[in-house]
Amino acid sequence: MLSTRNTHASLRWLGKQLFNREDPGAFFDPLLAVLNPMWVRGFVPARLLEVTDETADTRSFRLRPSPRWKGFRAGQHINIILEADGVRHHRTFTVASAPRQWDTDGTITLTVKRHPGGRMTNWMHDHLTPGTIVGISQAFGDFELPEADVPLLYIAGGSGITPVLSHLMTLADRDFRAPVTLLYYVRTQADVIGAEILYALASRWPALTLHVYRTEEEGKTAFLNESHLDTVPGLRARQVYLCGPKGLMDLAGDLLHSFGIKDDQIQTTFFSAPSAVPADTPLGGAVTFGRSDKTVDAEGDAPLLEIAEAADLKPAFGCRMGICHQCSCRKTEGTVVNRLTGKASGPGEETIQLCISVPQGPVTVDL
Amino acid sequence: MTQQLTQQQLDELAKDLDAIRDEVRADLGERDARYIRRIIRLHRTLEVGGRVLMPFGFIPPVFVAGVASLGLAKIIENMEIGHNVMHGQYDWMNDPSLHSQTYEWDTVCTGDSWRQTHNYEHHTYTNVIGKDRDYGYAVLRLSDDEKWHPLHLLQFINYVMLTVFFQWGVGLHELESERIRRREIKLSDKKGFLKDFFRKGGRQAFKDYVFFPLLTFPVFPIVLAGNVCANLIRNLWSSTVIFCGHFTEDAETFTEASIEGESRGHWYLRQLTGSSNFTGSKWVHILSGHLSHQIEHHVFPDIPAHRYREIAPRVEAICHKYGLKYNTGSFGKQYWTVLKRIGHYSLPDRVRMKLEAQAT
Numbered sequence: 001m002l003s004t005r006n007t008h009a010s011l012r013w014l015g016k017q018l019f020n021r022e023d024p025g026a027f028f029d030p031l032l033a034v035l036n037p038m039w040v041r042g043f044v045p046a047r048l049l050e051v052t053d054e055t056a057d058t059r060s061f062r063l064r065p066s067p068r069w070k071g072f073r074a075g076q077h078i079n080i081i082l083e084a085d086g087v088r089h090h091r092t093f094t095v096a097s098a099p100r101q102w103d104t105d106g107t108i109t110l111t112v113k114r115h116p117g118g119r120m121t122n123w124m125h126d127h128l129t130p131g132t133i134v135g136i137s138q139a140f141g142d143f144e145l146p147e148a149d150v151p152l153l154y155i156a157g158g159s160g161i162t163p164v165l166s167h168l169m170t171l172a173d174r175d176f177r178a179p180v181t182l183l184y185y186v187r188t189q190a191d192v193i194g195a196e197i198l199y200a201l202a203s204r205w206p207a208l209t210l211h212v213y214r215t216e217e218e219g220k221t222a223f224l225n226e227s228h229l230d231t232v233p234g235l236r237a238r239q240v241y242l243c244g245p246k247g248l249m250d251l252a253g254d255l256l257h258s259f260g261i262k263d264d265q266i267q268t269t270f271f272s273a274p275s276a277v278p279a280d281t282p283l284g285g286a287v288t289f290g291r292s293d294k295t296v297d298a299e300g301d302a303p304l305l306e307i308a309e310a311a312d313l314k315p316a317f318g319c320r321m322g323i324c325h326q327c328s329c330r331k332t333e334g335t336v337v338n339r340l341t342g343k344a345s346g347p348g349e350e351t352i353q354l355c356i357s358v359p360q361g362p363v364t365v366d367l
Numbered sequence: 368m369t370q371q372l373t374q375q376q377l378d379e380l381a382k383d384l385d386a387i388r389d390e391v392r393a394d395l396g397e398r399d400a401r402y403i404r405r406i407i408r409l410h411r412t413l414e415v416g417g418r419v420l421m422p423f424g425f426i427p428p429v430f431v432a433g434v435a436s437l438g439l440a441k442i443i444e445n446m447e448i449g450h451n452v453m454h455g456q457y458d459w460m461n462d463p464s465l466h467s468q469t470y471e472w473d474t475v476c477t478g479d480s481w482r483q484t485h486n487y488e489h490h491t492y493t494n495v496i497g498k499d500r501d502y503g504y505a506v507l508r509l510s511d512d513e514k515w516h517p518l519h520l521l522q523f524i525n526y527v528m529l530t531v532f533f534q535w536g537v538g539l540h541e542l543e544s545e546r547i548r549r550r551e552i553k554l555s556d557k558k559g560f561l562k563d564f565f566r567k568g569g570r571q572a573f574k575d576y577v578f579f580p581l582l583t584f585p586v587f588p589i590v591l592a593g594n595v596c597a598n599l600i601r602n603l604w605s606s607t608v609i610f611c612g613h614f615t616e617d618a619e620t621f622t623e624a625s626i627e628g629e630s631r632g633h634w635y636l637r638q639l640t641g642s643s644n645f646t647g648s649k650w651v652h653i654l655s656g657h658l659s660h661q662i663e664h665h666v667f668p669d670i671p672a673h674r675y676r677e678i679a680p681r682v683e684a685i686c687h688k689y690g691l692k693y694n695t696g697s698f699g700k701q702y703w704t705v706l707k708r709i710g711h712y713s714l715p716d717r718v719r720m721k722l723e724a725q726a727t
Contacts, residue, residue, distance in 0.1 A: 014578075017570050017573060017574060017578070018574050018578070020473060020570070021464070021471060022469075027411070028411060030404060030408040030411050031411050031412065031415070034408065042463075083400070085396040086395065086396045086397045086398070086399055086400030086401075087396075087400075087460055087461055088460060088461040088462050089461070314455060314458045314459075314467075316461075316463070316466060316468075
């Protein structure tokens, strides 16, 4: 093991000398891509096998990653790398399938809902056809299953169901014995994502209690409220997983606290593009880009990435939603507010993600 | 001379050129991505081909093919890929392997040094004597802004040395040896630069003159000779192309005073009149990295270079509109004027004036 690593290290060193790049393996990608696009080294290629409709605006994409992909744990995400009109885009999606599917047939499923006005989700629906090769990253994220059989509560909204699907299928395979409750909020019955899987699980796996609330069809009582939580037996002992739109998550958090559930019992995972920070924080300020010797005035909740781009700088970027760290950069001075968490940073030098950092007063960035 | 444009005319000039730039920027997409990827594929093919053919160079035609293949690979990588990528022409693609700030090219000069001396200094202070050190590379006198010295009589030798060892000259450009000689700076000020220079230069020499020859040990003299030839071809071609871009007969020079507080329009004016194009076939353009369109390149350094061919007629029309010379001609003609300029300015001013008077 050690010897192969040494060989790799020396080969890599040699590759750097010969090809003048930090990732010498990718030097031949332009040729490999012609011979067999699944051989490229610059990212992990994955072949799209199948596209299926989940609902009117949600589709599942079944992918076969190249053998270099290291697999994933239930609830983890991947970045998908897509090229639209010559521009490379990175987007983060949760793997909706269970690790067992990956173990048995080497495929994974991403379930993607069209975001109104969203650029890439719509592009994926309109342009991705079976046979296309896309890039993916290794899996990441810590929306982890419990090790022991402890009682669980899932609260999911809309397409926030995807990590929950992966979790539930994995728990069912594990023959998980402790009670599991899912409160799933959708607009109408037709918006239920993974309906087949959910109802099949509910009928064959006795530990699962499934409640689907259809907010548009059932009216006010179907919005998350105390009575929904009252129906969950032994609520205070449950480990809670949240995934859904911000409004639902905030409400769930408040309600759970009022039921005496502590923060360390609750896990939240990434859902979609972050929304703005609370309005009571005074945001904006003079942003100085140290390396370019430029200062611009920023107003409102524009993140530094957009401010930099508006100032004609071209910082590296990736997902633009705080996940992939492609745009990470040194802040040398000033305070920024993290759009995802709403938390203010310290005033000193630190690495920040430009795409989710909103200046709060004057800020200097090493760009 | 062309400095007579009024400020209003300069502003209009800027507006006209900005309009072209905005239009092309908005149109960037699939076509440009496909173009650069195809060129990169060609580069990889030629490089692999050259390296594979070289050991069989004991067969003379194979030697020629190997040298041509590797030489062309280096030319394409330096001119059409490296130089243009480092200008940020493809940053919009968000492809990390085509990112301007991290790209490293197949030549002695480090990407970082190039980004500083070329992208920043040369493209900002184009042809400003004393500020643009690319003007004559501090070894050639090419205008009477610099005082004549008897040593200039020998500057043609400098020129030949520079063109033969061009990659090493460019690699050492940031050293500012002329300022060290004049004791304006100390060698120790350049310690960081020298470290990078030796690392990158060593890497390049190791690859072409040690690793590949040793890899093919029994035939190493052939491989070594082939690699030397390939580097030489690249040096001669790239230096010639670059000289034709700014040192032609009518390419203008500027004084530091003339650019103080200059407007964007004046910067544009300097780019238009300080640069010169040459004509040629599609492949001449590609192999020159489209520096055959030096004028367009200087006006729009971060627009994908293959677009220069398309916008050239519009840039030329703008030049005519403002009564500016659009300096272009055949490759041979432009190169001849470069040689003439090097020759003329090697002579004492009195002799040169007399010669010029006779010529007209």
